[in-house]
Amino acid sequence: MSGATLMAYREKDLGIRMSGDFEFAKARITAAGELILTGTVCLPEGGNAVSASFVVVGRKTQIETIFPAEWSEGRQPLEVTGRIPLQALELEGETLANVYFVSDGSDRENRARVVWDPEAVHWLPYPTKFGNLSLKRMES
Amino acid sequence: MSGTDSVARPLLPAMKYFMVLWGIADNFGGMTTMSLHRAGAFGEAGRSATVVTFDPKPSYEATTKRLRVQGKLAEDAKVVNVFQHYRTADAGSVGGPAPVKVPEDEGERGLPGVVLDPAGSIFSRTFLRPDGTTVAARHFYRPDGSEYLRDEAPQTTAGISKGRFLTLVDESGADVAQWRRAGDFYRFWMADLAAGQPAAFIVDSSFASSVVAPLERPNIIKLMVLHNSHISGGGNPFLGKLAAGQRRIHENSLAWDGLVFLTHKQRQDYEARFGTSSNLFTVSNPKPRAAALPDFAYRVPGRGVMVCRLEAQKNVPHAIDVMARVHQERPEVTLDIYGTGSLREELQEKIDLLGLRNVVRLHGHTPNAADQFETARFSLLTSRNEGQPLSLMESLGRGCPPIAYDIRYGPSDVIEDGVNGFLVPAQDVGAAAARTIQMCDDDDLARRMGEAAWERSERFSDEAVVAQWARTIEGAWNQRTDRLVLNDLDFRLSELFYTAAGGFGLAGDVVWSQQSGPPAENVLKANLVVGRRSGGAPAFYPMEIVGKGPGLLSLEAEMTADDIANGVPDDNNELDIFLQIHGNNVLKSVRIGFPGKSPSWKPFATAHAAMSLKLV
Numbered sequence: 001m002s003g004a005t006l007m008a009y010r011e012k013d014l015g016i017r018m019s020g021d022f023e024f025a026k027a028r029i030t031a032a033g034e035l036i037l038t039g040t041v042c043l044p045e046g047g048n049a050v051s052a053s054f055v056v057v058g059r060k061t062q063i064e065t066i067f068p069a070e071w072s073e074g075r076q077p078l079e080v081t082g083r084i085p086l087q088a089l090e091l092e093g094e095t096l097a098n099v100y101f102v103s104d105g106s107d108r109e110n111r112a113r114v115v116w117d118p119e120a121v122h123w124l125p126y127p128t129k130f131g132n133l134s135l136k137r138m139e140s
Numbered sequence: 141m142s143g144t145d146s147v148a149r150p151l152l153p154a155m156k157y158f159m160v161l162w163g164i165a166d167n168f169g170g171m172t173t174m175s176l177h178r179a180g181a182f183g184e185a186g187r188s189a190t191v192v193t194f195d196p197k198p199s200y201e202a203t204t205k206r207l208r209v210q211g212k213l214a215e216d217a218k219v220v221n222v223f224q225h226y227r228t229a230d231a232g233s234v235g236g237p238a239p240v241k242v243p244e245d246e247g248e249r250g251l252p253g254v255v256l257d258p259a260g261s262i263f264s265r266t267f268l269r270p271d272g273t274t275v276a277a278r279h280f281y282r283p284d285g286s287e288y289l290r291d292e293a294p295q296t297t298a299g300i301s302k303g304r305f306l307t308l309v310d311e312s313g314a315d316v317a318q319w320r321r322a323g324d325f326y327r328f329w330m331a332d333l334a335a336g337q338p339a340a341f342i343v344d345s346s347f348a349s350s351v352v353a354p355l356e357r358p359n360i361i362k363l364m365v366l367h368n369s370h371i372s373g374g375g376n377p378f379l380g381k382l383a384a385g386q387r388r389i390h391e392n393s394l395a396w397d398g399l400v401f402l403t404h405k406q407r408q409d410y411e412a413r414f415g416t417s418s419n420l421f422t423v424s425n426p427k428p429r430a431a432a433l434p435d436f437a438y439r440v441p442g443r444g445v446m447v448c449r450l451e452a453q454k455n456v457p458h459a460i461d462v463m464a465r466v467h468q469e470r471p472e473v474t475l476d477i478y479g480t481g482s483l484r485e486e487l488q489e490k491i492d493l494l495g496l497r498n499v500v501r502l503h504g505h506t507p508n509a510a511d512q513f514e515t516a517r518f519s520l521l522t523s524r525n526e527g528q529p530l531s532l533m534e535s536l537g538r539g540c541p542p543i544a545y546d547i548r549y550g551p552s553d554v555i556e557d558g559v560n561g562f563l564v565p566a567q568d569v570g571a572a573a574a575r576t577i578q579m580c581d582d583d584d585l586a587r588r589m590g591e592a593a594w595e596r597s598e599r600f601s602d603e604a605v606v607a608q609w610a611r612t613i614e615g616a617w618n619q620r621t622d623r624l625v626l627n628d629l630d631f632r633l634s635e636l637f638y639t640a641a642g643g644f645g646l647a648g649d650v651v652w653s654q655q656s657g658p659p660a661e662n663v664l665k666a667n668l669v670v671g672r673r674s675g676g677a678p679a680f681y682p683m684e685i686v687g688k689g690p691g692l693l694s695l696e697a698e699m700t701a702d703d704i705a706n707g708v709p710d711d712n713n714e715l716d717i718f719l720q721i722h723g724n725n726v727l728k729s730v731r732i733g734f735p736g737k738s739p740s741w742k743p744f745a746t747a748h749a750a751m752s753l754k755l756v
């Protein structure tokens with residue numbers, strides 16, 4: 001993967017048909033302040049991955065920041081990793097942002113929200129006011 | 141009921157024994173009493189012990205004489221003091237680190253405060269800074285007036301410290317040894333006391349613990365007795381903060397060959413919250429019982445006794461409330477309270493207000509108050525918290541069955557409910573009143589319980605407790621070479637992760653520098669600890685060791701959603717995550733910080749099943 005290149009442009013068409021769904025597996029936050037998303041993508045038969053990226057979109061401003069992803073070569077499903085340096089997110093005035101996975105196949109760009117089923121998530125890590133790691137019940 | 145160690149009597153191992161106090165105050169309390177008593181009990185068992193003190197007090201000879209007259213210090217138990225020792229020692233033969241020239245003190249200082257010894261000779265001169273509290277220098281003198289020790293803390297004119305210098309001076313006035321920290325000076329002396337022989341230092345004073353903890357010699361073991369609850373104010377054992385006086389002890393528990401709890405219950409609570417290690421022991425305080433069971437016929441029907449300080453911790457208002465309820469049904473039942481304290485007037489007002497002047501009687505301080513248990517039908521204990529209530533043990537040892545709140549710590553270790561007394565839920569005035577009435581109504585019950593109380597109190601005899609000490613000391617000594625001495629033990633989180641299935645995990649390194657013991661990387665393990673905000677014991681999940689080397693253990697752990705939720709009550713909505721490092725004598729809990737800077741973006745699952753980021 002190349003180094004994270006930052007681009008900003010207006011969101012275009014969110015209704016594009018996907019050629020490969022990203023299946024989210026793990027989100028890591030490193031001590032260096034990087035968010036690393038990993039998962040898999042199963043390309044349709046004959047599909048050809050040209051590029052892939054994660055896009056963070058501010059909810060109010062719709063400003064996008066694109067982070068190129070890297071993926072494994074060979075057998076499907078492809079293992080995909082995206083690195084988002086959280087301190088580099090320039091989302092002034094925002095407190096919420098959505099995360100998309102974008103893949104450019106041989107014919108067109110495909111974009112979809114990264115799926116994370118809240119039914120599975122009952123406890124979510126958060127920092128206390130003292131900066132310590134705690135878990136909070138999602139229903140609370 | 142726990143704590144029923146047999147009274148088989150292994151001899152105390154052949155070694156030198158020291159009981160460590162910071163000092164012996166003129167009006168000391170239970171901790172010092174126990175330390176002095178233990179020294180005597182060890183002597184009775186054939187191993188004389190020395191009481192070690194560090195306070196710069198010129199009058200230990202007089203103190204020692206007084207204690208012996210009062211029967212509080214055995215004839216064969218010595219009391220030594222670091223300043224007294226070097227006051228009369230041959231400084232030229234002491235050895236110790238070579239002295240350097242002490243930098244000039246450029247700071248301001250006032251006139252010296254002079255302390256005289258009982259013979260009227262100058263013991264010390266103390267120079268203070270203009271703030272009236274900071275010591276600039278303290279000079280100590282032999283009985284002949286020559287200086288033997290200078291404790292100097294020179295400053296620049298701007299008030300910046302140039303360090304601290306404790307310099308030993310010989311009779312000719314020449315500097316012969318020097319230490320840069322008072323603790324080093326004290327530890328040099330302690331090692332000198334041990335004289336290279338096997339030695340055990342049993343520390344009672346938490347204040348002195350910081351002096352003893354860093355003492356590392358192959359011939360010395362160190363045991364720290366925890367006289368009070370490890371939780372501040374006797375609070376919730378799983379949520380409460382560590383007691384300020386004990387915080388350093390527990391945060392560096394690996395420094396000790398033994399952390400000695402007085403009760404099994406306290407140790408159980410400690411282990412349930414923090415885990416266990418090879419250096420945790422339980423030894424009760426001794427409390428000799430009456431030589432024979434006092435005759436039941438001399439017990440005054442309906443008379444209860446309390447022996448306690450009249451302070452908030454003892455919760456005497458509850459005892460008055462208990463008696464108010466009892467009085468409604470059994471007006472002949474009375475309670476005599478022996479002891480004094482800051483709440484006496486307030487308590488008397490409450491007694492008067494309730495019309496109980498002839499029912500609850502405050503007797504103030506009374507010599508040998510514990511003898512009152514020999515003529516009482518019952519005793520009451522309504523304290524909020526205790527370490528190990530001595531009055532309860534005194535009551536049992538005189539065949540007086542107690543009615544006690546089941547508080548932390550002590551009652552449940554010594555009372556088997558319905559057998560040698562009654563345990564009632566803490567703060568339950570009604571239950572305590574009902575049991576009091578039952579005890580007063582039923583002669584057979586009171587007699588039977590009194591007999592059981594006296595018989596079972598044998599396990600608090602000097603002989604029984606010395607036997608517990610013997611086992612503890614032997615165990616600590618035998619495992620001393622396995623003790624890990626580590627510095628800067630810490631955890632460095634490298635990453636935290638969330639799984640799509642609702643789990644979470646983390647990875648990071650435990651790091652340390654090792655001073656002695658077997659290679660720590662082959663001994664240490666770690667658990668992820670999930671603490672529950674609503675209370676109850678935390679859950680422990682073993683972490684996987686994925687790499688190791690000298691000074692390094694790389695760890696990973698992943699908890700599934702089910703793991704996280706396992707055993708968590710529905711009303712508990714927040715969990716705190718710790719890392720526990722353990723192995724041999726090591727037991728350390730580290731709060732894990734959330735990675736990255738704050739505020740920063742954190743992932744979460746939206747209601748529409750999508751990932752979003754939130755600035756938190």
